[in-house]
Amino acid sequence: MSETVLSLKEAAIYQKDNLVLSDVTLNINKGEFIYLIGKTGAGKSSFMKTLYADLPLKEGDGSIVGYNLATLKNKEIPHLRRKLGVVFQDFKLLSDRTIFNNLEFVLKATGWKNKAEMKMRIDEVLTKVGMNSKGFKFPHELSGGEQQRIAIARALLNDPELIIADEPTGNLDPQTSIEVMGILREINQNGNTILMATHDYALILKYPSKTLKLQDGKIFEVVQKKV
Numbered sequence: 001m002s003e004t005v006l007s008l009k010e011a012a013i014y015q016k017d018n019l020v021l022s023d024v025t026l027n028i029n030k031g032e033f034i035y036l037i038g039k040t041g042a043g044k045s046s047f048m049k050t051l052y053a054d055l056p057l058k059e060g061d062g063s064i065v066g067y068n069l070a071t072l073k074n075k076e077i078p079h080l081r082r083k084l085g086v087v088f089q090d091f092k093l094l095s096d097r098t099i100f101n102n103l104e105f106v107l108k109a110t111g112w113k114n115k116a117e118m119k120m121r122i123d124e125v126l127t128k129v130g131m132n133s134k135g136f137k138f139p140h141e142l143s144g145g146e147q148q149r150i151a152i153a154r155a156l157l158n159d160p161e162l163i164i165a166d167e168p169t170g171n172l173d174p175q176t177s178i179e180v181m182g183i184l185r186e187i188n189q190n191g192n193t194i195l196m197a198t199h200d201y202a203l204i205l206k207y208p209s210k211t212l213k214l215q216d217g218k219i220f221e222v223v224q225k226k227v
């Protein structure tokens, strides 16, 4: 039986008092890879922010990795985020410390204490993204594609039930985008669920998967044409 990771029912997405999306009803099951598309300003980031509780769900029902978004308390937000991995367009690595220390910082902040266990986990996630030899480098010593791989490794640290990626290839050239996409697909094939916002239709054509479109304040599934 498929396990639901995210379920929204008649949800409305707001930026302060401005309604961005209404009547959002959808289900994402464990193991799916889902694209989220829509023009600039259509609401992709607002939608994703609502999922990781950066924006409150003020209307409708929403349940994500076992948390109820409509009744979520502030003190539960860090617990919710521990079960999500979030990847951004601009990587958001801490520039004042090495890659290893960037990842260690996240583990410490999420309750890890044992040095040897932390090192083992960091080695594991860096290996998954092909960056095991780069732990001693600083972010500015890496290319954009490499920094995004590290950001994906960081998202994997706590074995998230859902990875939310907001235009992860938005700052990368086409070849590097394909490489980063390859990593995300591999992670998905190993069982992780991924929701990825993108403007990159070439990637969707190359790697077709279920696609949700935001348009005129609504969300709908794009029917894939068979060629």
Ligand SMILES: Nc1ncnc2c1ncn2[C@@H]1O[C@H](COP(=O)(O)OP(=O)(O)OP(=O)(O)O)[C@@H](O)[C@H]1O
Pocket: 015, 016, 018, 020, 038, 039, 040, 041, 042, 043, 044, 045, 046, 047
């Ligand atoms: N902090 C904010 N305060 C008020 N309104 C905002 C805020 N951020 C975004 N908006 C508005 O919400 C709407 C949706 O924006 P959002 O950033 O979610 O779109 P998007 O699809 O992610 O766009 P892009 O592809 O450019 O990232 C837009 O009309 C935008 O002007």
